[in-house]
């Protein structure tokens with residue numbers, strides 16, 4: 001399961017009832033496994049036996065955090081009394097011109113507040129009282145023919161543990177009754193993609209006073225530090241992803257798969273599972289044939305040393321760009337020790353040699369989005385301009401209960417090496433005759449998922465990391481006989 005970033009842009013869909021029915025049919029399997037259950041009286045989400053149960057109180061707790069924060073802002077006049085939070089959830093997107101849809105995944109801010117898994121919903125939180133009202137789409141009768149009983153609002157109320165549920169077409173009337181002083185809607189730019197969130201819209205919104213300047217910063221900031229339940233969900237996604245990585249390492253064989261993976265290749269697998277919209281993001285690098293060559297060991301250990309130095313150094317208050325610098329310093333020293341570089345390491349850093357070998361940021365916030373929100377909020381330090389550092393998705397000082405990836409890497413990219421070899425300042429640090437040997441090497445990245453604690457960090461990634469551990473696991477995997485699809489096909493045709 002490769003980690004794929006789906007960019008969902010909100011589209012207003014005008015769909016016929018037949019079309020809607022076809023779409024519901026297409027996503028029937030997903031709905032059946034992912035619906036929250038409340039047979040035991042308390043609503044919770046799971047994906048069947050032996051999967052993590054998540055109580056809907058998780059979202060009540062998140063809403064409580066938001067209400068508390070809005071109360072603080074009311075005291076400073078930044079938010080008016082009688083303000084009402086209005087969010088619009090995600091919609092299903094059609095796949096090209098077909099009547100199929102992309103598998104629906106809820107918009108992250110909406111999911112964080114409400115836990116609603118279906119498309120086409122709205123949610124309202126009254127900031128003075130915390131009273132929460134959800135609005136579900138009114139499904140056509142035809143839906144029941146294929147999908148079974150249509151869930152009425154009252155049942156959704158129990159399912160999502162909120163105060164009230166109405167139909168979407170009742171939203172204007174319900175809001176008129178609440179009489180908000182102002183509607184707080186969600187407008188903000190994602191600092192990784194540059195895309196802007198779509199504020200909630202409905203026919204008649206022009207009758208209300210709307211403020212879209214507050215919510216994005218506040219919700220993003222709340223999402224940066226994880227609650228105890230969120231930490232449990234993240235652990236679950238990370239442990240599951242770790243097991244998948246170990247399975248790949250055990251079962252990979254060079255010269256299989258149409259020779260895409262050859263003997264002597266270095267493999268780099270960047271994969272993470274998502275559970276209940278929470279992401280893991282783990283990278284393992286290992287030799288395809290199960291044994292590190294001397295050059296592979298050298299580069300791997302340089303990256304591992306950087307990864308470990310950063311892990312040892314992180315704790316609340318530490319600045320993330322200082323960690324990026326630390327990773328460059330450790331890695332460049334090791335490459336110098338290995339004969340690839342020469343000269344003073346600090347001078348190399350001044351000359352941007354770090355970005356020649358690791359042209360990406362050290363790591364990023366992790367949570368509901370694989371590159372989680374909150375990296376560059378108005379109150380945070382701005383993006384640096386120096387090469388390599390400018391790719392950092394945040395330079396915030398670390399906080400307790402943040403999740404981050406630590407993912408230094410070292411790559412031998414022809415275009416970057418050629419450019420550096422021609423640069424009068426950079427070329428003095430490079431040893432061309434040694435670097436030549438590493439052309440076509442590919443790269444090594446070691447990416448761990450860590451939780452910042454009160455005095456350090458916890459690494460929740462459970463995969464072999466040292467050269468010895470990797471070789472041992474891969475040797476163990478080689479004792480197992482595995483059949484590939486091509487071989488299965490051959491057996492069938494021989495019969």
Ligand SMILES: [Mn+2]
Pocket residue numbers: 281364405407447
């Ligand atoms: Mn990552």
